[in-house]
Amino acid sequence: MPKIISPQVEFGGLLNQMKSVAPEVFSADGKYLNLLEGRWQEIGTAREFHSCIDGSQLGWMPMLNRDTALRAVRFAKGEAAAWAATDLDTRRAKVQDALHLLREHVELIGKLLMWEIGKTYKLGFTDIDRCIEGAQWYVDNIENMLGRRQPLGLVSNIASWNYPFSVLLHAVLVQALCGNSLIAKTPTDGGFISLSLAFALVRRCGLPVSLVSGLGSELSEVLVKDAAIDCLSFVGGRYNGRNIADVLSTHNKRYMLEMEGVNTYGIWNYSDWTTLADQLKKGYDYGKQRCTAYVRFVVERRLFPQFLDTYSTVMKGMKIGNPTLVDNAADPLPDLAFGPVINKAQADDLDRLYADALKTGATPIYEGHLDDSLFLPGQDRSAYRAPRALVNLPRQSELYFKEPFGPIDSIVLVDRVEELVGEMNISNGALVAAVASDDVTWAERTAKEVRAFKVGVNKLRSRGDREEVFGGLGESWKGAFVGGKLLVEAVTEGPAGQPVLGNYADATLLPEKA
DSSP states (O other): OOOEEOGGGOHHHHHHHHHHHOGGGBOTTSOBOEEETTEEEOOOEEEEEEOTTTOOEEEEEEEOOHHHHHHHHHHHHHHHHHHHHSOHHHHHHHHHHHHHHHHHTHHHHHHHHHHHHOOOHHHHHHHHHHHHHHHHHHHHHHHHHHTTOEEOSEEEEEOOTTOIIIIIIHHHHHHHHTTOEEEEEOOTTSOHHHHHHHHHHHHHTTOOEEEEBOOHHHHHIIIIIOTTOOEEEEEEOHHHHHHHHHHHTTSOOEEEEEEOOOEEEEEOSOOOHHHHHHHHHHTTGGGGOSTTOEEEEEEEGGGHHHHHHHHHHHHHTOOBSOTTEESSTTSOOOOOSBOOOSOHHHHHHHHHHHHHHHHTTOEEEEEOOOOGGGSOTTOOOTTOOOOEEEESOOTTSGGGTSOOSSSEEEEEEESSHHHHHHHHTTTSOEEEEEEEOSOHHHHHHHHTTSOEEEEEESSOOOOOOTTSOBOOSGGGEEEEOBSTHHHHHHTEEOSTTOEEEEEOSSOSEEEOOO
């Protein structure tokens, strides 16, 4: 019997639910709007948007131009003073109301995320759950963290498409709790539909939030450089991040710029292959489209046969397919390793990186294949790619220094500890890394030489949330560190001269404004 799209996640039904919950997001003819000047308006230039799951059209992104975005920024700045003067108990109550509303619609948001950015059923809910529970932790603990610190004013948020809730909306809710007004740009590659629903709920609760769509090249002038912006929170690639860091070096404003790096996993004098297998499987969440994905394995040469056997076994057991398909309407949604990458352009770029590596002399050691039974007959599969892995990646290969942001791994074989550390530090800074060894004392010592913000010993590290500090070293991060009390400090001001902890282009500490 051929598979069908599960009725519980059929997009037309989800869209009707969203229109019932948040009708203000839509124009009279059903197009999506932007949230600016306190209300939903402005279709802008409608841009067709297609799902990476099967290429189906999901609607039109309401792309704004610079002048309209400037209106949004100026209004958002105008909301800052009144919100900052609102007492903490009132702000906390309004954020709590927003969390209650979001909890009522977790199911709808999670399912929309499947269609927008290709997450599996499980991962879509993980994103919104982490957002809500993380923000709840700040609501419960804000008084001691905030103390007598004062908000900065207007915070601008620009984030990539892969975690629109646990990264972008989570940050927005905490920033508002601290007394700031907010403006956020929807990710161009996906997430604007579910974020529009969430921002509609949050705005109803009285939080000073604005949400705009548009190309970064069109809107960065106002969302980054404009004098009304007091702080920028950015998550994205190094190219854009570096350009923003250069711009902000001449502006007196707070910033947090999270950029990618090659996160590495080093293996030396190791024998616990069962544990490694579990970690390899977990590490493939969302097809490695994460800033904390481990995409480079630096392996002691004599251990390569055991590593390859473990790696191949895990990869062969992975199911990659359409996350919406079932055998019949009563079946639960499939438990897949991952679905599509974000779009055909990203899939094609992965092919380009892989072909370039082979052309420059890398050796393929694993090439997965898609299973026809996990797709509809004839459906668009242009955004799907099975796992691939390479060994002996030459330095002239682009992939040697680049995070692929998708299901391609590279394995580097080394004979000395010095080589292992050098190969793990190849990208001049990373967000996370791991060192695995039967000799834990050696691993802990070696971990201190790895240039990553978080280094796990015989375990994976992730971005984390709540009380755990997060940042990066080298080129993977610029600006204030976040997480727990430091996230509160990043978007507030304390006594004059008190430093804000971070990784800045020209210093390790940024003094508070006088």
